[in-house]
Amino acid sequence: MKYGSLILEKKEYVYLKRILNISGYAEDHDTQKSLMKLSEELKTAHITDDEEMPYDIIRFNSKVTVVFSNGIEKTIQVVIPMDKDVNTNKISVLTPLGSALIGYSKGDTILWDFPNGKQHVKITEVVQEETLSGIDIVI
Template sequence: MKYGSLILEKKEYVYLKRILNISGYAEDFETQKSLQRFSEELKNAQIVDEADIPEDVIRFNSKITVYSKNGWEKTIQLVIPSEKDAKKDKVSILTPMGAALFGYSEGDTIEWDFPSGKQQINIVTVTQDEKQKKIEIPI
């Protein structure tokens, strides 16, 4: 892990803690397990101000290209649950892929349990959407 632990911006951290507390409704066991692991990782995360978050850290609206040791590569955008859209590759934070990636950075490798089984994925690139700076976190 490039920075030693997950890195999250303060407002995004507060929002994540809130939605994870109410997300006990996850549709399946694997998703629930992913969200539980993500909650555990958040306990050791570095919480920083907006100005101090590195550009290559995955956060809301980040565009991420990931590569799996299984041979697939995909570019997605990580979004709040209400903005998810599979046709546009917008993945909710409340999915196993969203939970696996949030707070990690470009160059990191993650081993995570997905519904299709344990996979090792590499974070190839991370770019921030210009909309990122203006994200409105629901209260």
């Protein structure tokens, strides 16, 4: 892990904690396991101001290219649950892949337990789109 722990922007961290609490960790067992692991990782995450966020950290609306241990390469965008759209490769942070990626950086390799088993995921590219930092988050 490039930075030693997850790095999250303050408002995005608060939003993520809230949606994890409301989600009840989902009904699907695999998704539930991923969200519980993310919740554990958040306990040691480094929380920072927007202007101090490294450019290569995966945050809300980041476009991310990953390579799975089976060689498949995929580009997705990690979004808040209401913005998910599989047709445009926008995945919710509450999915196993979304929860695996948030807070990691370009160059990191993650071992995560997906519905089809544990896989290594290498993050090869992170491009920032508009973030949540300028939005007042109300749940």
